[in-house]
Amino acid sequence: MYSEKMIDSVKKVEATRPYRLHTEPKRMAADEKSRLLTAFHPDYREDQFAVLKVGPNKGDKVPKELAALLQANSRLAGIDIDLEKPDYDVDVLVIGGGGAGASAAIEANKAGADVMIVTKLRMGDSNTVMAEGGIQAADRPDDSPAIHYLDAMGGGRFANRPELLRKLVVEGPSAVKWLNGLGVMFDKKPDGTMVTTHGGGTSRKRLHAAKDYTGAEIMRVLRDEVMNRHIPIVDFTSAIELLLDENGKAAGAVLMNMDTKQLLVAHAKAVVLATGGAGRLHYQGFPTSNHYGATADGLVIAYRAGAKLLYADTLQYHPTGAAFPEQISGSLVTEKVRSLGAMLVNREGRAFMHPLETRDVAAAAIIRECTARGEGVPVSSSLSAVWLDTPMIDELHGAGTSEKMIPAMMRMFGRYGIDICRLPVLVYPTLHYQNGGIQITADAMTDVPNLFAAGEVTGGIHGRNRLMGNSLLDIIVFGRTAGRNAAAAGKMAKAGTPTLKHVKRFQREMEGAGIHSDIFSPKLLPKYTRYYRGLKGTKNGSF
Amino acid sequence: MEKMADIFVMGKKYKVPSRLTIMKALEYAGYQLVHGCGCRNGFCGACATVYRIKGRQDLVFCLACQTQVQNNMYIAMLPYFPLVKQTYDINKIKPDKQVMMHLYPEIYKCIGCNACTRSCPQGINVRQYIAYAKNGELKKCAEASFDCVMCGICSSRCPAGISHPQVALLARRLTGKYLAPKSEQLEKRVREIKNGDFDESLNRLMAKPVSELQKLYNNRDIEK
Numbered sequence: 001m002y003s004e005k006m007i008d009s010v011k012k013v014e015a016t017r018p019y020r021l022h023t024e025p026k027r028m029a030a031d032e033k034s035r036l037l038t039a040f041h042p043d044y045r046e047d048q049f050a051v052l053k054v055g056p057n058k059g060d061k062v063p064k065e066l067a068a069l070l071q072a073n074s075r076l077a078g079i080d081i082d083l084e085k086p087d088y089d090v091d092v093l094v095i096g097g098g099g100a101g102a103s104a105a106i107e108a109n110k111a112g113a114d115v116m117i118v119t120k121l122r123m124g125d126s127n128t129v130m131a132e133g134g135i136q137a138a139d140r141p142d143d144s145p146a147i148h149y150l151d152a153m154g155g156g157r158f159a160n161r162p163e164l165l166r167k168l169v170v171e172g173p174s175a176v177k178w179l180n181g182l183g184v185m186f187d188k189k190p191d192g193t194m195v196t197t198h199g200g201g202t203s204r205k206r207l208h209a210a211k212d213y214t215g216a217e218i219m220r221v222l223r224d225e226v227m228n229r230h231i232p233i234v235d236f237t238s239a240i241e242l243l244l245d246e247n248g249k250a251a252g253a254v255l256m257n258m259d260t261k262q263l264l265v266a267h268a269k270a271v272v273l274a275t276g277g278a279g280r281l282h283y284q285g286f287p288t289s290n291h292y293g294a295t296a297d298g299l300v301i302a303y304r305a306g307a308k309l310l311y312a313d314t315l316q317y318h319p320t321g322a323a324f325p326e327q328i329s330g331s332l333v334t335e336k337v338r339s340l341g342a343m344l345v346n347r348e349g350r351a352f353m354h355p356l357e358t359r360d361v362a363a364a365a366i367i368r369e370c371t372a373r374g375e376g377v378p379v380s381s382s383l384s385a386v387w388l389d390t391p392m393i394d395e396l397h398g399a400g401t402s403e404k405m406i407p408a409m410m411r412m413f414g415r416y417g418i419d420i421c422r423l424p425v426l427v428y429p430t431l432h433y434q435n436g437g438i439q440i441t442a443d444a445m446t447d448v449p450n451l452f453a454a455g456e457v458t459g460g461i462h463g464r465n466r467l468m469g470n471s472l473l474d475i476i477v478f479g480r481t482a483g484r485n486a487a488a489a490g491k492m493a494k495a496g497t498p499t500l501k502h503v504k505r506f507q508r509e510m511e512g513a514g515i516h517s518d519i520f521s522p523k524l525l526p527k528y529t530r531y532y533r534g535l536k537g538t539k540n541g542s543f
Numbered sequence: 544m545e546k547m548a549d550i551f552v553m554g555k556k557y558k559v560p561s562r563l564t565i566m567k568a569l570e571y572a573g574y575q576l577v578h579g580c581g582c583r584n585g586f587c588g589a590c591a592t593v594y595r596i597k598g599r600q601d602l603v604f605c606l607a608c609q610t611q612v613q614n615n616m617y618i619a620m621l622p623y624f625p626l627v628k629q630t631y632d633i634n635k636i637k638p639d640k641q642v643m644m645h646l647y648p649e650i651y652k653c654i655g656c657n658a659c660t661r662s663c664p665q666g667i668n669v670r671q672y673i674a675y676a677k678n679g680e681l682k683k684c685a686e687a688s689f690d691c692v693m694c695g696i697c698s699s700r701c702p703a704g705i706s707h708p709q710v711a712l713l714a715r716r717l718t719g720k721y722l723a724p725k726s727e728q729l730e731k732r733v734r735e736i737k738n739g740d741f742d743e744s745l746n747r748l749m750a751k752p753v754s755e756l757q758k759l760y761n762n763r764d765i766e767k
Contacts, residue, residue, distance in 0.1 A: 027765075029761075030757070030761050121577075121580075121581060121589070122581060122587075122589060124587065125581040125582065125587055125589060126582075127582075129581075129582050129586050129587045130582050130584050130586050130587075137729075138732070139726075139728055139729045139732040139733075140728065141728065142766070144741055144744060145736065145741045145744075145745060146741060146744040146745050146747075146748050147763075149745060149748055149749075150748065150756070150759060150760055150763060151760075151763075153756060153760065154756070154757070154760030154761075154763075158753045158756060158757065162749050166745055166749065169745075170736060170741070170745070173729055173732045173733045173736060174733050174736070176729060177729055177730070177733050180719060180720070180726070180729070181720060182633060182716070182719075182720065183633060183715065183716025183717065183718070183719035183720040184719050185685060185689070185715055185718055185719035185723065186719070186723075186726075188723055188724060188726060190724065191724060192723070192724030192725045192726045192727060193726060193727075193728060194726050194728070194729060198766070203763050203764065203765045203766060204766050205766060210689075211689065211690075213586070213689065213690065215586075216586050216587075216692070217689075217715075220693060220712060221712075221715075221716060221719070224628075224712055224716065225633070227628055227630060228630045228631060228632065228633065230630065236577065236578070258577050259577060259578075289584065291581055291582040291583065291584075291587070292576070292580050292581055292582070292583055326562055327562070327563070327564050327567075327609075327611055328584075328609075331583075331584045331585075332584065407690055408585070408586070408690070411585070411665070411666070411690070412584075412585060412609070415609055415610075525575065525577070527575070528567070528570040528575075529570050529571075529573050529574060529575050530570075530571055530573060
């Protein structure tokens with residue numbers, strides 16, 4: 001499968017492997033990391049950001065692609081819609097069918113609320129399902145919530161909102177216990193002790209996993225539980241605007257059937273936004289590890305409703321996206337591969353960094369290796385990559401370890417004739433996670449009363465860089481919190497009169513700022529089609 | 544000149560670059576996917592697909608996002624297949640042999656044709672895990688089915704009308720909750736946290752200025 005040139009480089013990797021098996025590369029000092037990030041991390045490319053001219057974050061910079069959607073026209077512009085006759089009327093409307101939305105719905109249901117899930121694609125289509133590596137929780141005797149806190153705070157460049165991070169680490173063990181109690185099959189030793197590993201930037205082995213299907217396992221269990229509870233799921237239906245009542249409280253949403261484009265009105269006393277991230281906007285032309293629906297829809301509709309964003313200018317590029325073969329370009333190679341000992345190695349076979357630096361540092365170091373240093377392995381005319389030395393895993397832990405611990409990776413590369421126990425794989429950073437998002441309180445409440453948010457759509461928990469395994473944790477901790485609090489708010493709330501006045505107001509603000517957009521948002525789906533032969537294709541690396 | 548392949552999407556012919564996956568080939572041909580496309584990474588099971596190469600007898604089942612096109616490939620997608628999902632209260636059911644008889648009795652109609660196993664895009668021995676379920680060997684069923692992405696292809700091939708992914712999911716949930724050994728350490732830590740044992744250390748940490756946190760972070764002890 002590999003080209004001759006690649007094979008030549010593999011030989012160099014194999015030649016240095018015996019030495020590397022016994023030699024841990026040095027970790028970078030703090031100032032070295034800062035210099036590396038400033039010079040090579042995509043977040044620091046000023047020309048790729050735009051300053052918002054309207055809305056709660058006026059004056060803040062966000063990625064250009066996101067700015068274009070935040071400052072665009074409503075899909076309901078010029079459409080008259082009767083908001084008085086709802087198609088659905090519930091206590092709690094959960095928007096989004098991933099891990100956070102499912103957790104929220106389960107808790108709202110438990111609290112006795114009449115709850116409904118609306119989701120753009122199928123229930124469970126989410127980034128949760130692709131979170132492979134694990135979920136953090138400080139449950140080991142030599143670990144503690146405080147150690148977890150410091151790891152995440154340092155990894156987040158000390159920008160994490162302290163009260164959010166505290167909640168995350170304190171509720172970590174009970175989140176894992178909750179999942180285990182629902183039937184999630186965590187990797188355990190025969191005596192029941194959880195098998196735990198390191199992630200980039202952890203100081204204790206704190207990652208709990210279900211092989212390398214952790215998120216998929218969690219998602220299929222949560223989805224099953226939602227169904228067992230007979231919580232209504234309206235799938236293939238997107239929320240295209242929120243509704244606010246006369247007092248500015250969240251009061252439902254306008255929905256659109258993705259097939260027929262029929263518009264529907266949902267009234268609710270409280271709303272949970274759990275719409276996930278934005279990888280499919282392909283910031284800076286990067287490929288992405290995200291699922292098909294990750295198009296920042298929640299940010300757009302919440303922003304129009306007056307919710308403030310936090311750290312929307314910081315994205316996570318997962319250091320190890322598959323770079324070869326092209327068919328899986330951008331797909332995630334789980335960090336667990338590095339947790340198990342595989343090193344990042346350049347074309348000369350040199351380990352150019354410690355494999356367990358945080359993701360932002362690792363991504364920047366790989367970009368430097370492939371650009372400024374010219375030590376990458378060419379995979380196409382425009383892209384170089386580095387080796388992730390997967391055969392080290394079985395060498396370090398015994399034959400059969402890869403098959404047992406990372407079967408999904410074995411399968412993904414195996415489909416293209418690459419046996420990762422024998423051959424290293426080529427990787428390059430891939431757009432993976434939205435570190436920032438809608439600002440929330442520790443109660444998962446946004447700036448808009450009765451609008452709650454949880455999961456990747458929120459910002460603040462992870463500061464400016466998330467650690468591996470803290471997002472699976474955050475969707476559970478904050479998803480459940482959002483569900484419980486939305487149920488409570490829903491019970492208290494009196495039904496107001498739902499309106500779309502905020503959408504018109506936002507439109508006027510845009511006009512006042514001289515913004516004329518021909519884009520309609522939320523985006524809903526990425527456009528990968530070549531509509532007509534001869535027109536330009538996509539420039540997002542999809543083809 | 545790029546190497547091209549002829550593919551037939553629901554019977555209609557398109558010429559597409561032969562390096563593409565089926566999913567990307569559909570998009571290249573001009574289809575905006577709504578159904579039959581989820582994670583695009585082989586984990587969600589949304590893009591179950593069946594194809595046959597012109598002139599060949601065998602039907603092949605795959606995930607469209609994980610499979611490269613071939614010349615003369617006749618493609619039909621299976622974006623949805625009706626599975627039977629029984630509902631239950633996980634806290635009330637028990638991990639015994641009766642649970643399968645009660646919720647999914649149709650597994651006892653399995654005729655052992657093995658069509659399920661032969662069609663699984665994940666290479667799972669589906670017939671075997673159904674056999675485990677029939678015998679009440681829930682843990683074995685759970686382990687053998689673990690890599691299932693619930694695409695439903697197996698069920699589409701089953702003459703007995705079994706919803707294999709749902710049977711497996713039940714076995715896994717029962718295994719995860721009841722049959723796997725309890726983690727005493729996890730239980731203990733949850734009690735300690737509830738008891739407020741870690742509050743003070745967190746309070747102390749949160750009271751520190753960033754400069755001090757940075758020092759602590761840069762000099763923290765990292766487990767080997």
